[in-house]
């Protein structure tokens with residue numbers, strides 16, 4: 001395919017020549033003779049002519065398949081140039097903006113006269129690659145700093161949150177990799193071990209061993225890192241960490257020597273993928289599989305709280321991972337026990353304007369509640385799920401939503417922050433409330449009355465918070 005570049009700036013011409021010449025037949029039309037001579041001497045295919053005249057193009061022997069790349073550096077109108085190309089029979093015209101930002105008025109005027117011409121912005125073309133490269137080198141500096149800081153430690157603890165999920169497990173593996181340590185020199189630990197069946201299965205299949213840790217054992221370690229969690233989570237038991245890597249909103253109340261907290265990321269594994277890439281660490285199939293599964297599960301396969309970086313990390317990890325193994329791990333999600341709670345929720349649950357709420361009574365393990373919340377979010381027409389159940393002497397409330405219209409974290413804080421712990425993301429949140437405190441505040445409710453109360457809370461919250469939406473900044 002032949003491309004004719006109609007450009008005035010030497011840097012633009014040389015850059016386009018470098019970028020396009022291997023793939024296309026490329027020649028340039030310039031107005032200045034000295035410039036043409038210089039470029040010609042450098043081996044470029046250049047002609048001199050007036051780009052505002054039709055016969056310039058006719059003489060150049062263009063055909064209907066010739067593509068025109070017209071530089072608009074903002075100094076002089078290119079309207080006549082576009083007109084001449086069109087009158088000479090040119091149909092494939094691209095405008096490449098290289099000057100100061102195009103004003104919408106100029107751009108609209110051109111669009112009206114030349115609706116088929118496509119626009120490109122040179123800075124927009126360069127931006128993605130340049131930004132990625134620069135942020136990678138900044139990440140590299142940060143990673144090298146903490147690698148050095150951890151290098152001379154005998155024993156390292158990589159601490160996960162209670163009942164670690166795939167993201168926590170994968171992040172533990174990834175960080176151990178980054179610190180170039182083995183399972184004897186860097187312990188992946190948690191105060192409360194893995195309980196959810198699919199997470200146990202992941203840990204077994206990928207041979208990830210989570211050591212039980214007590215607060216008393218913290219001092220046995222020379223360095224402590226927390227991943228997928230911040231030290232405040234441990235309620236004053238851990239006031240200081242050497243390294244914190246997390247994607248939950250940043251919390252006050254602890255000291256960290258190094259931290260990388262990115263609350264707009266869908267998973268901690270995404271952050272760690274960037275760390276691994278920045279220092280060119282070899283990523284084993286096991287680590288890649290764990291991280292890929294983590295990104296998939298933390299973002300509900302990109303259905304919630306996710307960004308471009310998650311997608312980019314997923315794309316990078318995919319060829320390195322064992323996809324068949326991931327399918328096997330996912331198969332473990334459905335168990336007869338869990339179906340029992342799904343059935344309870346479907347029998348006692350209530351649907352109000354795309355909000356599904358259910359109280360599922362007592363459960364032996366906490367994971368039945370978020371599992372049920374995730375399950376009902378798959379239903380067509382369901383935008384929010386709020387599932388409550390009693391584990392021990394606490395009421396656990398799990399909130400999920402799609403579409404991000406209102407904040408799930410705000411919902412649990414609105415109703416439960418004063419009587420228990422409540423927090424989370426925009427799309428997923430949880431509250432843990434002692435049941436007696438719940439009853440003091442909301443009354444002695446059971447069964448269907450409980451479901452109805454939660455439905456009322458949702459309705460009131462969604463009404464109250466409706467105006468908040470207008471104040472939010474427009475997403476990029």
Ligand SMILES: [Mn+2]
Pocket residue numbers: 167168228247266267268298
């Ligand atoms: Mn996570």
